[in-house]
Amino acid sequence: MVKSQTLKINEIFYSLQGESSRIGLPTIFIRLTGCPMRCNYCDTAYAFHEGKNLSIDAIIEEIKQYDTNFITVTGGEPLAQRNCYSLLDQLCSLGYNVSLETGGALSINEVHENVKIILDIKTPGSGESENNHWDNLPLIKQKDEIKMVITNQEDYEWSKNIIQEKGLYLNYDILFSPSFGQLEPSQLADWILQDNLKVRMQVQLHKIVWGEKKGV
Template sequence: MDYWIIEIFTSIQGEGEIIGTPSNFIRLARCNLRCLWCDTTYSWEKGIKMGVDEIVSHIRNEIRMTTITGGEPLLQNLIPLASRLKAEGQRIAVETNGTIKPSDELRKTVDVFSVSPKLRNSGHRINYGEMDWATYFKFVILNKEDLKEVKDFVEEHGIDPGKVIVQPDGRREDYIESLRQLSSDVMDLGLPFRVLPQLHRIISVR
């Protein structure tokens, strides 16, 4: 099976619960959303077509984790690729916006689903369905009101707050200050969410 690919590279995982872990990255083309603050708009393009064998040939197998990201990777059938990566001994993470529910077969193959539901600050209003397949959730926060929206979202969907990570807008030039402000706002509102940076905004190891 062929996939539309934007890029394949190896780096340190910069986000979420697996932050700091060395990982291969496969960035798939196309997205079903156009978020206002998107920092990978180039992934909206068509990309290049590659088969599973060619994709795997670009993977550093001594790095035992592979992250499939986008764009929105669940727009493409990930089962053949994920199955091959698993056969190669890879631990697999999929980064998704949560608008497309993975199949039961894919859920059995993928180790980590990093889900980033979109708040109103993205320019979208999405009615998300059942979310129990997510390993953890990441939210991009622009201001204090966004945190209140996350709180409502978590309560509405019955999400364990321990699975929730909030992070500042990665486009800000004063990124460290935005991280401080977000931490202060979380404490001020008495929220149980984890505040984590995008590590790749602080270091560059690619």
Template sequence: MLKVNEIFYSIQGESSLAGRPCTFIRLAGCNLRCKYCDTDYAYGNGILMSKDQVLRTVAKYDCPLVLITGGEPLMQEESFPLMDALLEHEYQVMLETNGSLAVQNVPEGVLLVMDIKCPGSGEMDKNLYTNIDYLGPADNCKFVITDRRDYEWASDVLFDYGINELCEVLMSPCHGMIEPRELAEWILKDHMPVRLQLQLHKMVWGPDVEGR
């Protein structure tokens, strides 16, 4: 069984596929407590659903793109057979993960959107850097930036591990903590090999709307 916080249909907001219609499966529970978390309602709240119940709910939205998110979905062992089943049903599957749990068993064909936590998150020490070895050209590695210190730290990690040579790198300004323009200017000045990633869903529906 899976503990599911919500399943909803919206616009993909923060990846290289941002802007596309997407069905979201938000699993409950998270092993981190990032200072800026905007989905803390998913820490514990959820209902138990079987894999087949989830698949039937997803099918109602008639959307080829599905994102599994949280919370931290890899906390639930049943997330792996769920990913397998979605792939078998020929969905394009994405997985958002906070980067603290091993990703090597994520099924081939799933697009990873993996965070590396910066100092401003308060959870930098939980990063599992061996996960970088499993990133491929279709995947995304995301740094949420709260200030200049985060930006400089993320830049060092990016180049130390050669992440931009493995996958697409996203730098996302933390909503309410840094202006997107400021981060954009740093990226341009330093010719950073990254994508400036704004949270599109917050721009469309506002920062406090759940289920979007």
């Protein structure tokens, strides 16, 4: 018998999807421990180190208790653990509708083709924009989404320029998200409308409903 691969898991929980085009859908979240980046606005610093080792078999047994087909694998940075790819493969083989939230510093080249990737492009306000792995952009599929967290007007203008320079309007669904507690959503909405920017603005639904805390 082949021994099941293991991952360090920070938490597994059932909640409403708070972001992306799947916002509001009941979803199982699998949060992996560890991240190579330290974004200034990070709201999951507890996932840098906290967690327990679980086999992929044990993870799958745990998620079976929830009656939904939607799963989001997140972090931290889930791709920082090599066995994340095997987890994604197995979830897809079981017929789950899987999305992956990745910070964009690591290659998505080996991610299963059926996974919906939410790729974060780090803005200057994150403090991590120098670590964007631009080679990921040609790997993005039509169903995937690109996310930019906006902390201020400088981030907004930078993001507009990136969209133009990289030709992101041509193929991708682009999400602009105001950094929680740093930028008023109404301000970002005004900028988008003034510029007639072809992006999807999103707010973090889970924080509006439950506040900023774990397990939501």
